[in-house]
Amino acid sequence: MIGHQQRLPLTIAALGLLFLGVFLVWPLVNVFGASVLDSEGQSFTLANYVKMLGRPFYRAAIVNTLGIGAAATVITTVLAVPLAFSLARLPIPGKAAILALAAMPLVLPSFVSAYAIVLLLGNSGLLTVWLKGIGLDIGSIYGASGIVLVYTLTLYPYVLLPTVAAFKAVDVSMEEAAQNLGSSPARTVRTVILPIVLPAILAGALLVFIETLENFGVPFVLAEDLPIFAVEAFKLFIGETAPNPASAGVLATLLILTTVLVLLIQRHFLSSRRFATNARQTPPILKVGPGVRIVATVYCWTIVLLALVPFFAIVVLSFLEFRGPVLHGRFSLDNFATLFARDMRPLANTLMFASAAALCTGLIGVPIGYVVTRWRTGVATLLDVVATLPFAVAGTVLAIGFVVSFNAGPVILTGGPLILVLAYTVRKIPFAVRSAGAIVHQIDPSLEEASISLGRSPLQTFLRIVVPLMLGGIVSGVVLTWVTVASELSATVVLYSGPWRTMTVVMFQALEGGGAGIATAAASTLIVVTLIPVALLYRLVRRYELGS
Amino acid sequence: MSGIVIKDASRRFGSVQAVDHVDLTVEGGEFFTLLGPSGCGKTTLLRMIAGFCELDSGEILFGDTRIDRLSAHVRNIGMVFQNYAVFPNLTVAGNVAYGLMARRVPADESARRVEEALALVQLSGFGERKPHQLSGGQLQRVAIARALVIRPQVLLFDEPLSNLDARLRVSMRGEIRALQKSLGITAIYVTHDQEEAMSVSDRIALMNAGKLEQVGVPADIYRKPASRFAAEFMGTTNLLEARQLGLAAPVWVSLRPEALRFADEAPADWPRLQGIVARVELLGPLTRIDVTLGSGTVIRMATLDAPHRAVAVGDAVTLAYEHARLTVVP
Numbered sequence: 093m094i095g096h097q098q099r100l101p102l103t104i105a106a107l108g109l110l111f112l113g114v115f116l117v118w119p120l121v122n123v124f125g126a127s128v129l130d131s132e133g134q135s136f137t138l139a140n141y142v143k144m145l146g147r148p149f150y151r152a153a154i155v156n157t158l159g160i161g162a163a164a165t166v167i168t169t170v171l172a173v174p175l176a177f178s179l180a181r182l183p184i185p186g187k188a189a190i191l192a193l194a195a196m197p198l199v200l201p202s203f204v205s206a207y208a209i210v211l212l213l214g215n216s217g218l219l220t221v222w223l224k225g226i227g228l229d230i231g232s233i234y235g236a237s238g239i240v241l242v243y244t245l246t247l248y249p250y251v252l253l254p255t256v257a258a259f260k261a262v263d264v265s266m267e268e269a270a271q272n273l274g275s276s277p278a279r280t281v282r283t284v285i286l287p288i289v290l291p292a293i294l295a296g297a298l299l300v301f302i303e304t305l306e307n308f309g310v311p312f313v314l315a316e317d318l319p320i321f322a323v324e325a326f327k328l329f330i331g332e333t334a335p336n337p338a339s340a341g342v343l344a345t346l347l348i349l350t351t352v353l354v355l356l357i358q359r360h361f362l363s364s365r366r367f368a369t370n371a372r373q374t375p376p377i378l379k380v381g382p383g384v385r386i387v388a389t390v391y392c393w394t395i396v397l398l399a400l401v402p403f404f405a406i407v408v409l410s411f412l413e414f415r416g417p418v419l420h421g422r423f424s425l426d427n428f429a430t431l432f433a434r435d436m437r438p439l440a441n442t443l444m445f446a447s448a449a450a451l452c453t454g455l456i457g458v459p460i461g462y463v464v465t466r467w468r469t470g471v472a473t474l475l476d477v478v479a480t481l482p483f484a485v486a487g488t489v490l491a492i493g494f495v496v497s498f499n500a501g502p503v504i505l506t507g508g509p510l511i512l513v514l515a516y517t518v519r520k521i522p523f524a525v526r527s528a529g530a531i532v533h534q535i536d537p538s539l540e541e542a543s544i545s546l547g548r549s550p551l552q553t554f555l556r557i558v559v560p561l562m563l564g565g566i567v568s569g570v571v572l573t574w575v576t577v578a579s580e581l582s583a584t585v586v587l588y589s590g591p592w593r594t595m596t597v598v599m600f601q602a603l604e605g606g607g608a609g610i611a612t613a614a615a616s617t618l619i620v621v622t623l624i625p626v627a628l629l630y631r632l633v634r635r636y637e638l639g640s
Numbered sequence: 641m642s643g644i645v646i647k648d649a650s651r652r653f654g655s656v657q658a659v660d661h662v663d664l665t666v667e668g669g670e671f672f673t674l675l676g677p678s679g680c681g682k683t684t685l686l687r688m689i690a691g692f693c694e695l696d697s698g699e700i701l702f703g704d705t706r707i708d709r710l711s712a713h714v715r716n717i718g719m720v721f722q723n724y725a726v727f728p729n730l731t732v733a734g735n736v737a738y739g740l741m742a743r744r745v746p747a748d749e750s751a752r753r754v755e756e757a758l759a760l761v762q763l764s765g766f767g768e769r770k771p772h773q774l775s776g777g778q779l780q781r782v783a784i785a786r787a788l789v790i791r792p793q794v795l796l797f798d799e800p801l802s803n804l805d806a807r808l809r810v811s812m813r814g815e816i817r818a819l820q821k822s823l824g825i826t827a828i829y830v831t832h833d834q835e836e837a838m839s840v841s842d843r844i845a846l847m848n849a850g851k852l853e854q855v856g857v858p859a860d861i862y863r864k865p866a867s868r869f870a871a872e873f874m875g876t877t878n879l880l881e882a883r884q885l886g887l888a889a890p891v892w893v894s895l896r897p898e899a900l901r902f903a904d905e906a907p908a909d910w911p912r913l914q915g916i917v918a919r920v921e922l923l924g925p926l927t928r929i930d931v932t933l934g935s936g937t938v939i940r941m942a943t944l945d946a947p948h949r950a951v952a953v954g955d956a957v958t959l960a961y962e963h964a965r966l967t968v969v970p
């Protein structure tokens with residue numbers, strides 16, 4: 093017999109598992125299947141793996157991807173941890189502004205940053221030419237160095253933000269205890285504070301690493317001849333003519349295995365060193381001399397602004413006149429005119445898909461987040477694991493799975509808009525589940541019991557008590573989903589078709605076709621489209637905080 | 641006014657038997673308290689009645705109706721939580737009206753009943769306030785009004801006063817008891833504070849490790865503890881082997897500190913004990929004195945504060961105890 097208390101969570105869990113089963117597990121099973129079947133899709137074989145791993149080109153892709161990821165992870169961490177410490181503990185002017193600016197790269201599309209780097213530092217880039225003029229040769233920005241640079245500039249907030257929070261959560265009494273015991277301040281940082289913030293740093297660093305493994309846009313723009321996992325999987329899939337995309341399947345499977353492995357290592361590592369500190373108050377700002385203060389201030393502002401320079405540059409460039417790839421110094425709206433004269437559909441599509449996907453993600457992710465936080469049963473754990481899985485799946489890989497699964501058989505989605513919305517929804521569900529779970533965690537369960545004992549069913553209680561209490565968080569989550577979907581590239585380039593191009597596809601095609609004018613205009617439009625909702629949200633949050 | 645019958649209820653969490661074959665009858669209109677140390681299963685038993693915790697076995701009836709298979713939201717129970725659980729997004733009036741809305745009570749009747757309920761807990765005029773503008777005591781009154789207004793079959797309280805300060809606790813428990821009696825509603829009250837239980841209850845069920853240790857009126861539980869656990873939990877006592885008092889029977893006895901007096905203040909027929917004062921503790925109205933008897937046994941006594949009587953550590957004293965208040969405990 094199913095207990096009366098279990099009905100709502102079980103229903104949610106069943107629906108959630110059904111959705112994720114069809115639109116996540118099934119495509120992944122098919123990707124894996126493709127990798128272990130012969131080119132006709134008939135019989136089992138490991139030949140595809142042998143063939144792919146036998147080629148130096150693809151072995152190089154593995155090495156490059158991991159190497160670039162590791163380098164970017166180390167550099168972001170080394171840069172972000174001192175930045176975090178400065179923001180948490182040192183007297184820096186304009187901290188709130190720095191933190192707000194530092195979060196921006198998380199919502200801005202990273203391939204736009206990559207493209208800006210090409211326009212500025214590429215072979216015929218503005219700065220390259222100018223520097224050559226004064227006799228400086230900076231060498232090539234293409235390949236590994238450029239990719240690592242862009243990753244560093246766009247991914248450092250993943251380490252920075254949790255680490256700032258962790259530094260602020262250190263209980264002052266621990267520091268005081270250490271100092272009472274005769275520890276010098278430097279030793280205190282090393283032996284007391286760093287171990288406490290280490291889990292947050294590691295969590296952020298691994299996020300960076302996974303992000304680099306899955307990223308498609310940045311290497312697509314900057315890699316040139318360097319083979320990179322996600323890009324090669326895409327190229328193979330698009331180029332593959334056999335009925336069974338075996339080669340792409342192999343790369344996709346290897347990519348999933350790598351990310352899952354990284355996630356498992358992270359879990360294992362973090363679970364053994366979780367330090368609970370419950371700080372009663374935020375630790376005090378340290379008193380330092382003017383020298384330290386100036387250095388720290390310059391350091392913070394430099395990193396934060398440097399990361400935004402590419403985006404700023406793109407916006408400026410989009411208002412200048414291009415002839416082909418050549419730039420003229422005159423102000424002009426031609427780029428936008430050309431972009432939108434052709435077709436307004438892509439912009440409309442982007443807005444529509446982002447809205448639909450954000451809505452679906454909220455509707456599916458919030459109830460799942462509620463269930464996995466409130467019910468610690470086996471079913472809830474399974475749901476939690478499955479709902480976290482998309483995090484380990486690159487957009488390219490999921491999209492390949494979608495095409496393989498839904499271009500024939502009972503559900504045909506390829507060629508329409510729905511396949512894009514579904515792919516976005518699946519990709520964003522882990523974030524919705526995490527953030528919803530974090531809010532539910534803050535809501536006292538006895539509020540729900542009070543409501544139930546007063547005569548509201550569990551479902552009504554969820555809608556009338558839990559959802560209103562979560563509303564602020566849900567709105568923020570939906571806006572962030574909206575913004576990141578609007579600039580999604582990796583799944584989109586595989587799944588779009590005919591009239592269902594988005595702004596990112598327009599930019600992608602302009603990159604391939606060399607239409608720099610259109611590309612910058614499309615990039616600027618994307619920047620504006622992502623920043624407006626974030627700015628509105630920020631104002632809303634500020635007003636709400638001031639109001640209450 | 642229907643009573644509540646619990647038949648052979650059990651619930652296990654992993655290796656912990658939280659509620660262990662409990663049989664209990666609560667009369668209609670009774671103020672019944674579940675008392676016991678932390679982790680003994682009081683909350684679990686209460687939540688079984690409310691419908692938030694399923695039974696592994698056994699049944700629960702309201703009158704003749706079996707309710708343990710019903711969903712919690714149709715049981716018509718008023719529950720008051722330790723942390724108030726007042727909805728922070730609703731006004732005070734909105735909180736109190738919440739259960740009425742769920743029952744589709746017409747707006748004008750609902751408004752009237754909300755007013756009445758707020759008046760009952762002395763919160764008239766607070767209806768439009770938001771919960772964050774209220775004190776802890778006021779929040780607990782809102783929670784009580786909210787539970788009362790739906791005219792529940794039974795009111796459940798889970799340590800409702802433990803988040804309040806000591807003074808407020810004492811006055812609120814009086815108010816809760818008075819309210820319950822004036823409405824004639826059945827109440828089940830959970831606490832781990834024996835004084836609170838003694839003060840409010842018609843009857844008390846003392847729980848230990850998921851089992852009922854003793855059920856009875858407060859005076860009986862205090863004066864006639866059925867077990868060593870009951871004797872010790874209900875307040876300070878001297879648990880002694882009878883031979884330590886010079887008695888022949890091979891039994892354990894409980895002797896409350898207030899059943900002992902100094903010999904010169906006691907009736908002549910009370911048995912005497914000789915000893916040396918080991919400790920004197922002045923608590924205000926009470927003075928606690930530990931006396932080491934000749935056998936080495938330390939015996940605790942308590943007297944009302946008496947400035948004229950000077951007792952110091954090391955004094956040789958003669959005590960007397962009232963034989964009738966010696967309770968044999970199994």
Ligand SMILES: Nc1ncnc2c1ncn2[C@@H]1O[C@H](COP(=O)(O)OP(=O)(O)OP(=O)(O)O)[C@@H](O)[C@H]1O
Pocket residue numbers: 653654656657658676677678679680681682683684685832
């Ligand atoms: N949901 C649960 N899961 C696992 N164990 C539980 C759960 N609820 C209660 N227990 C265990 O059952 C036992 C009884 O718990 P219960 O909450 O009923 O105690 P209590 O008498 O109310 O204690 P307290 O005075 O501390 O509130 C405890 O050992 C507790 O750890």
Ligand SMILES: [Mg+2]
Pocket residue numbers: 682683684
């Ligand atoms: Mg309890």
